[in-house]
Amino acid sequence: MSAADQTTGRGLGRRRLLRSGAVALAGAGAGWAGSAAARAADGAAPPAAADDVLTISPPDGAETVPYLGPHQAGVATPPQAHLVLLGLDLVDGTDTDDLRRLLRVVGDDAARLTQGEPALSDTEPELAPRPSRLTVTIGLGPRVVDELVPGDLTLAPLPSFSTDRFEEPWGQTDLALQLCADDPTTLAHARRMLLKDTASFATVRWVQTGFRSARGSQPDGTTMRNLMGQVDGTVNPAQADGDFADLVWADGPGAFAGGTVMVVRRIRSEMDTWDKVSRQGKELAVGRRLDTGAPLTGTAEHDEPDFDAVDDNGLKVIDAASHIARARSDDPAERFLRRGYNYQVHRDDGTDDAGLVFTVFCADAERQFVPVQRRLAQQDRLNEWITTIGSAVYAVPPGVASTDDAPGLALLEES
Amino acid sequence: MRTTTLRGRAALAVTALSLTVLLGACGTDDTTAVADTSDTSEASADSAAEATADQASSLSVEDPWVKTAESGMTAAFGTLVNTGDTDVTVVSATTEASAMTELHETVDADGSMSMQQVEGGFVVPAGGELVLEPGGNHLMMMDVVEPVEAGADVAFTLTLDDGSTLDFTASGRDFSGADEEYADGSDSDMGGMDMDDDMDMGAGEDSTEAP
Numbered sequence: 001m002s003a004a005d006q007t008t009g010r011g012l013g014r015r016r017l018l019r020s021g022a023v024a025l026a027g028a029g030a031g032w033a034g035s036a037a038a039r040a041a042d043g044a045a046p047p048a049a050a051d052d053v054l055t056i057s058p059p060d061g062a063e064t065v066p067y068l069g070p071h072q073a074g075v076a077t078p079p080q081a082h083l084v085l086l087g088l089d090l091v092d093g094t095d096t097d098d099l100r101r102l103l104r105v106v107g108d109d110a111a112r113l114t115q116g117e118p119a120l121s122d123t124e125p126e127l128a129p130r131p132s133r134l135t136v137t138i139g140l141g142p143r144v145v146d147e148l149v150p151g152d153l154t155l156a157p158l159p160s161f162s163t164d165r166f167e168e169p170w171g172q173t174d175l176a177l178q179l180c181a182d183d184p185t186t187l188a189h190a191r192r193m194l195l196k197d198t199a200s201f202a203t204v205r206w207v208q209t210g211f212r213s214a215r216g217s218q219p220d221g222t223t224m225r226n227l228m229g230q231v232d233g234t235v236n237p238a239q240a241d242g243d244f245a246d247l248v249w250a251d252g253p254g255a256f257a258g259g260t261v262m263v264v265r266r267i268r269s270e271m272d273t274w275d276k277v278s279r280q281g282k283e284l285a286v287g288r289r290l291d292t293g294a295p296l297t298g299t300a301e302h303d304e305p306d307f308d309a310v311d312d313n314g315l316k317v318i319d320a321a322s323h324i325a326r327a328r329s330d331d332p333a334e335r336f337l338r339r340g341y342n343y344q345v346h347r348d349d350g351t352d353d354a355g356l357v358f359t360v361f362c363a364d365a366e367r368q369f370v371p372v373q374r375r376l377a378q379q380d381r382l383n384e385w386i387t388t389i390g391s392a393v394y395a396v397p398p399g400v401a402s403t404d405d406a407p408g409l410a411l412l413e414e415s
Numbered sequence: 416m417r418t419t420t421l422r423g424r425a426a427l428a429v430t431a432l433s434l435t436v437l438l439g440a441c442g443t444d445d446t447t448a449v450a451d452t453s454d455t456s457e458a459s460a461d462s463a464a465e466a467t468a469d470q471a472s473s474l475s476v477e478d479p480w481v482k483t484a485e486s487g488m489t490a491a492f493g494t495l496v497n498t499g500d501t502d503v504t505v506v507s508a509t510t511e512a513s514a515m516t517e518l519h520e521t522v523d524a525d526g527s528m529s530m531q532q533v534e535g536g537f538v539v540p541a542g543g544e545l546v547l548e549p550g551g552n553h554l555m556m557m558d559v560v561e562p563v564e565a566g567a568d569v570a571f572t573l574t575l576d577d578g579s580t581l582d583f584t585a586s587g588r589d590f591s592g593a594d595e596e597y598a599d600g601s602d603s604d605m606g607g608m609d610m611d612d613d614m615d616m617g618a619g620e621d622s623t624e625a626p
């Protein structure tokens with residue numbers, strides 16, 4: 001070792017480097033593809049990264065998510081690192097034909113941009129070729145479903161919950177465009193192109209940006225952490241599960257088959273008061289450990305929580321009022337896909353506002369989401385440190401089989 | 416945004432980049448052209464078809480779009496692709512949406528870009544393509560009579576020098592990037608049209624300053 005390497009910091013860094021080098025060599029021959037395949041084979045449960053070895057595959061900006069298919073992308077798609085959620089209001093006097101034209105334009109550019117092609121009238125085509133798994137998901141709000149979509153589709157606004165503390169501007173809009181990608185530059189470009197497309201049809205009410213860990217900073221499939229430090233998303237329907245389709249994809253009515261409902265709740269984490277809670281108190285509030293995300297009755301993240309276990313004093317190990325105890329329903333139909341993102345923005349008062357753009361996808365929000373949210377509003381230890389400041393719900397039409405079509409057009413043909 | 420110099424520079428950059436795009440696209444389309452040669456020779460075996468539809472049958476328009484406009488002037492863009500083994504010349508274009516439509520090119524006259532009718536039409540090389548884009552060649556709609564709306568289809572007909580015709584529909588797009596905003600009364604001299612020297616559309620105050 002050289003003298004420089006013997007300083008603690010450098011030495012440690014060097015050792016880590018050598019170890020991860022060894023890991024890379026172990027997979028030699030197959031190279032990065034080999035290590036990626038190894039992880040893929042592990043499926044839903046990626047190897048818990050030993051704390052001194054990190055296998056990082058280079059993020060591939062050329063990677064695309066198919067645009068065509070029975071469902072819109074960006075729902076079952078493994079969450080990309082970044083979110084831009086656009087809440088749009090149609091201009092006064094918009095009719096079904098206007099909406100049709102809007103969907104055509106947005107659908108057409110979504111088809112191009114997600115596949116790494118420039119938008120039709122792209123002013124910065126150089127920003128298009130690294131789609132980084134870009135997806136564009138189009139959602140229609142209750143007013144649009146009500147007034148502009150013929151046929152039997154209905155979409156009720158969410159009821160109010162006792163914990164709602166809504167702030168402007170995070171309410172219901174006519175349309176939502178959910179843009180997700182692993183690269184924020186890609187996302188910024190797509191956002192700009194799509195907002196140009198919608199400019200003559202709609203105004204922007206809000207933009208909700210969000211993030212997870214950078215792609216490649218940990219093995220793909222690692223459950224995200226939210227800004228409260230928790231492992232968030234452990235118990236979540238996975239595509240491999242037999243009931244995923246039933247939980248997420250609507251079977252109608254009519255041309256809505258293959259669609260889904262997106263619920264967006266903007267939930268602030270009260271970080272200043274959260275900071276004052278002991279580690280034990282934090283774990284009690286959720287019912288899971290902060291380090292591994294394991295239930296307080298288990299040792300590994302995916303261990304099944306034992307809601308009946310009691311400690312020496314006869315007290316429940318997982319408190320009945322904890323977040324996971326309250327969020328789990330006895331009715332297996334009251335489940336949904338959580339696909340949220342962290343947010344952090346700076347406020348005019350000089351403080352940060354952080355939390356979750358809590359996004360849910362389910363076939364039927366009233367049947368699946370509302371009962372759970374209602375129960376959490378009634379009681380949930382976590383409520384002391386979270387505040388719901390925005391809420392919206394959207395009907396997400398099914399995907400399309402051809403780029404001549406666009407999501408939602410089929411709904412407008414129905415009479 | 417309001418500095419003429421800056422915008423002028425941006426415009427030049429766009430032109431340079433378009434060239435790159437054109438070259439890049441040519442590379443990929445060559446394969447298509449080669450693959451399609453057999454089709455073309457098959458077609459030419461039928462001499463009757465040759466006279467009426469031959470040129471049009473080897474020409475297509477990819478990704479056509481029109482800049483939206485309520486009235487006045489606007490332009491249509493896209494990529495003309497010739498899969499045949501002879502050059503194809505587009506001699507005119509028509510659309511119901513405009514009382515008059517011209518084939519325009521954009522030229523750099525002493526550092527200021529202006530557009531004019533292209534002499535001899537648009538030549539699409541055999542097995543190649545010609546890009547119509549803001550700041551470059553375009554189908555100039557001189558007098559919009561049916562408003563062009565975003566997302567709406569606008570039907571065009573191209574007439575080729577053998578008399579054959581090609582129909583296509585272009586999608587309306589809001590666009591404020593380059594080109595296609597012209598000074599008032601500029602439709603006067605020599606059939607050519609001066610546009611803003613910075614090639615930027617939009618700001619009305621610029622239009623009134625243009626020659």
Ligand code: HEM
Nearest residue numbers: 226230231232233234235267286324327328356372373386
């Ligand atoms: C800022 C707000 C929230 C935070 C920080 C949060 C955090 C967590 C954490 C750490 C877990 C445990 C790990 C996991 O399974 O994901 C969890 C589970 C869960 N959360 Fe939340 N959550 C929030 C809001 C909500 C809301 C609004 C709902 C639904 C209305 C919800 C529904 C659930 C469900 C269904 C589970 C899985 C419960 C089970 O184990 O069956 N969460 N949440």
Ligand SMILES: [Cu+2]
Nearest residue numbers: 519530553555
């Ligand atoms: Cu012109």
